Amino acid sequence: MKRISIILSIFVILSISGLALASPVYQGSFPQSGILDDFNRADEGPPPSSSWTTLQSGHLVLSNQIYGVSDIESNVSTTISTYGPDSEAYVTLTSLPGNTGWMMLNVRFQMGVVVGYSVYIYRDDDNGDTVTLYGDGELDSSPITLQAGDSFGVSAVGNEISYYHKPVGQAWEMLGSVTDSFYPDAGTLLIGSTYDGDPAMDDFGGGTVEAIPPTPTSVPTPPFLGPQRLDFAESFYLLMGPFTYLVAAAVTILAIFLFAVFVVLPPILRRI
DSSP: OOOHHHHHHHHHHHHHHHHHHTOOOOOSSSOOOOOEEESSSSBBOOOSSTTEEEEEEEOOOOOOOEEEEEEOOOOOEEEEOBOOOOOEEEEEEEEEEOOOOOEEEEEEETTTTOOOEEEEEEEETTTEEEEEEEESEEEEEEEEEOOOOEEEEEETTTTEEEEEEEESSSOEEEEEEEESOOSOOOOOOEEOOOSSSSOOEEEEEEOOOOOOOOSSSSSOOOOOOOOTTHHHHHHHHHHHHHHHHHHHHHHHHHHHHHHHHIIIIIHHHHHO
16 A cells, blocks of 8 residues: 555656646747848938937947947947837847946837836946846846847736846747836836947847737748748647646546545544
């Protein structure tokens, strides 16, 4: 009986673990949207083009990248178009700010009304570089080692606010995610940079995103790969996820029933 009790106990634990693993895990990917401005054009600005407006000093296109105009104050520009409320923004930092310098990205920005959600990249040779997520105050922060060519991003999907880093030559990684509802509305995308070190930026992307990425209705053929290709794990879940979830639930219920009949009840019945 003791051996049966041990076996059933392990069975219950494994069944519950399987139920947890069968739960939906597909959360989409970052970024979902394409590049809005690659700055590959003749030098101009500020603003960098008619798609941008200057909030403070601004940015100009120089050698197919953008730089802040002023060397004595912050440089801030925003898109003319509004996106969201589910939206994202990202950019590549092609040259680093100087020590104590910074650059930033914003989503859900409304001029004169709403600050929105922003990610700040801080350069600090003495205490270490950091990436910090802000809403109505600081929401999260991560230490990092900055390199020229790194990309950074921020997204706001519903109340889930996330920020990202793509080390040069590597894949995107999520640095952190928080739940916050202080800025729920659509807005513009904003970019800012310090006057310290005159950092350069390139390949600004972003836009409105899907809260739940849709299931593809067709399989794209080469050479077009499509923006919503799913890897094997995601495809398996979309096809088999609901079925495996039901099977895991049934096995868990059966395991609990057997555990009660063969382990819990016999000692109680012997006392009666």
